[in-house]
Amino acid sequence: MTEYGRGPGSEPWHPEDPLYGDQGWGGPQAAHGQSQYGDQQQSYPQDPYAQQDPYTQQHQGHQQYQQQPYDQQHQQYEQQPQHQQPQHHQQQPQYGTPQQDPYGQQPPAQPQYDGGWDPGQQAAVPYGAEPQDPYAQQPAAYAEAHDPYGTPEAYPPPQPPGRRDAAPEQQQKPSTDWDPDEPQEETHPFFTGADEPAGREPRDGDDEPDDDGSRSSRRDRGGSDRRGGKGKKKSRNGCACLVVSLVLVGGAVGVTYVGYNYWQKEFGAPADFAGSGTGEQVEVEIPEGSFGYDIANILRKKGVIKSSDAFVTAQNRNPKGKTIQAGVYLLNKQMSGASALELMLDPKSQNAFVIPEGTRNVAIYAEIDERLDLKKGTTAKIAKTKAESLGLPDWADDDPDLKDPLEGFLYPAAYPVAKGSKPEDALKRMVTRANKEYDKLDLAATAKKYNLDGPWQVLTVASLVQAEGLTHDDFRKMAEVVYNRLEPDNTITNRKLEFDSAFNYLNNQSKIKINLREIRTNPDPYNTYYHAGLPPGPIGNPGVDALKASLNPTSNGWMFFISLDGKKTDFTKTVDEHERLNDKFKEQQGLG
Incomplete structure (x- = not known):
């Protein structure tokens, strides 16, 4: 030792x-x-x-x-x-x-580390x-x-000596560790499945060399390879890109289309024909209450104009553009919007069916037959058989002595009666207009004021005023003559009206020279020389002036009237004044 x-x-x-x-x-x-x-x-x-x-x-x-x-x-x-x-x-x-x-012995050499790990x-x-x-x-x-x-608080196990001096980025990380500093892998289908960029650092789960030099995924050691579905992800990637591209392209096309239409509508000129059109004419009916685009759409459908905007633009530029009335117009096909507007403003272009004030129904029926190329008497027959279905008011009289139940209800105005239409359509339109105008007047109050049998007799008075008078002033004086002669205490004419217009109506004539014997002896209910009071019904279709005059007559005591020249009417209050004017009239007519 x-x-x-x-x-x-x-x-x-x-x-x-x-x-x-x-x-x-x-x-x-x-x-x-x-x-x-x-x-x-x-x-x-x-x-x-x-x-x-x-x-x-x-x-x-x-x-x-x-x-x-x-x-x-x-x-x-x-x-x-x-x-x-x-x-x-x-x-x-x-x-x-x-x-x-002291004994000259050296320490034994330590063995070289052979790759094992001695912690x-x-x-x-x-x-x-x-x-x-x-x-x-x-x-x-x-x-x-x-x-x-073995505890969470302990330091991690020391690395083997062969790996301690290696660079940190070269040390292999356990596949189960999570590094908060390392960028997270994208999981959205749009981004996954693409080739990894060059030079990217290996991530958790990337292929790493094994001990034998081969490459395998870390997930191969404990689970499935996340790159196993690379082909499918790339396919989905391509589909997603294609869908996105189509959506973007479609959106761009839609925006361009909407923008172009908006620009064309706001700033571009509307589609239009040039000139006054071809020689081919077309009849266009414009209903009542049509304005702006209503008229333009009718013209476009008939082939008169190319676009509604062209006509409306011309209408807005013309000061008289909005004065177009309902009616029928003869226009050319393929006209510019401005040309069509100018022609419609010209009365010569209007082809409406016009009923003058005081016109009798018999004349209206004949004109409808002629306009629609119908056999004579066709419209009159329809009016007689279908009168109740044409919209007459409840107060219309159904006296059997009436010659025509529609008399007085074909209101004087302009109507669209286009070729190819039916007569009953035109008649119904006229009756509807009459009801509308009569509703504006208080006919019942006037009938009560002058002891008449309802609105029907007021309409009859208006028809007599329309037939005998010449001017608006004549209408009011003429209405007073009617009401004065209908008075019960009228001993001058004994409540007889003695109107030549009523006698001409029953004979469907318009004569000035009437034989006294004939007029005094004809017992027809419409002969006011023979019967006292009003005739069974209207003798024509009065206009608005005659209607208003019947509601508001004068009160000057007029009892007689006569026209010496057919242009002016003279009114008198006494029999003597009337007889002097009557003798003068006979002298002018050579009746002696």
């Missing part, structure tokens, strides 16, 4: 030696004068070749690792040189530099013997209770 140990061996290193304390990657060094294996003071080092209890050594190694900070452990490892020759790990004292062995100190073994596994004899319960790497 030597002075420094129990058996032959190398002398320990001196504490001042630069390599003092480099015992491999081990725990903290013992303090000066203390042993690494306990708290006992020991002035001589342990024999490095002495057999130690593996359990004790391992237990002390764990305690030293737990007491020494991780940074100090790492720093000690980085300062440890790489030995070229294999050597055993030895327990060294904590102080002094290596001293020369802690190994127990000293006899020279030439195989090292023993310190964990092989450790009880399982103790290993589970004192494992410093």
Whole structure:
């Protein structure tokens, strides 16, 4: 036994030696004068070749690792040189530099690290013997209770020495770790499935070289390869791009179309023909209450104009453009909007069916037959058989002595009677207009005021006024003559009207010279020379002036009237004044 140990061996290193304390990657060094294996003071080092209890050594190694900070452990490892020759790990004292062995022995060379990983100190073994596994004899319960790497708070297990000096970016990360600093992988179908950009750093799950040099995905080791469906993702990617492109292109086309139409409507000239059209004429009927685009659409459908906007534009530019009345117009086909408007404003273009004031129904029927190219008497027959279905008012009289129940209800106005239409359509339109105009007048109040039998007789008075008068002033005086002669106390004419117009009506004539014998002896109900009071019904279709005059007659006491020249009517109040004018009239007519 030597002075420094129990058996032959190398002398320990001196504490001042630069390599003092480099015992491999081990725990903290013992303090000066203390042993690494306990708290006992020991002035001589342990024999490095002495057999130690593996359990004790391992237990002390764990305690030293737990007491020494991780940074100090790492720093000690980085300062440890790489030995070229294999050597055993030895327990060294904590102080002094290596001293020369008084017996001339050198410390045995430490074995070269062969690629294995020794995370802690190994127990000293006899020279030439195989090292023993310190964990092989450790009880399982103790290993589970004192494992410093099995808790979340512990530092991660130390890396093998071969990987510690490698660059951080080259160290392999566990596939289950999550790195918050690493960019996350896109998961949207639009972005996944595309080829990885060149130079991208491998991500978790990328292919990495295996130990044998082959490449495999990390997910192949524990799950499915995320690149296994690359072909399908690329296909979906292409479809998505195509759909997006189509949507964008369609949206652009739609916006362009809407914008073009808006520009054309607001700023572009509307489609239009040029000139006054072809020689082909067409009859166009404009209903009552039609304005602007209503008229323009009718003209467009008839082929007169090319677009409604062209006509409306011309109508807005013309000061008289909105004065077009309902009626029938003869126009040319393919006219410009301005030309069509000018022709419609010209009365010569109007082809409306016009009923003058005071016209009798018999004349209206004949004109409708002629306009519609019908057999004579066709419209008169329809009027007689379909009178009740044409819309007569409730107060219309159904006296059997009436010659025509529609007399007085074909209101004087202009009507569209286009070729190809039916006679009853025209008649119904006229009756409707009459009802509309009569509703504006208080005929019932007038009938009560002058002791008449309802609106029907007021309409009859208006028809007589229309037939006998010439002017608006004549109408009011003529209405007063009628009401004065109908008075019960009228002893001058004994309530007889004695109107030649009524006698001409029953004979469908218009004569001035009437034989007194004939007029005094004809018993027809419409002969006011024979019968007192009003005739059974109207003798024509009065206009608005005659109607208003019947509602508001004069009150000057007029009883008689006569026209000497057919242009002016003279009114008188007494029989003598009337007889002097009557004698003058006979002298002018040569009646003597």
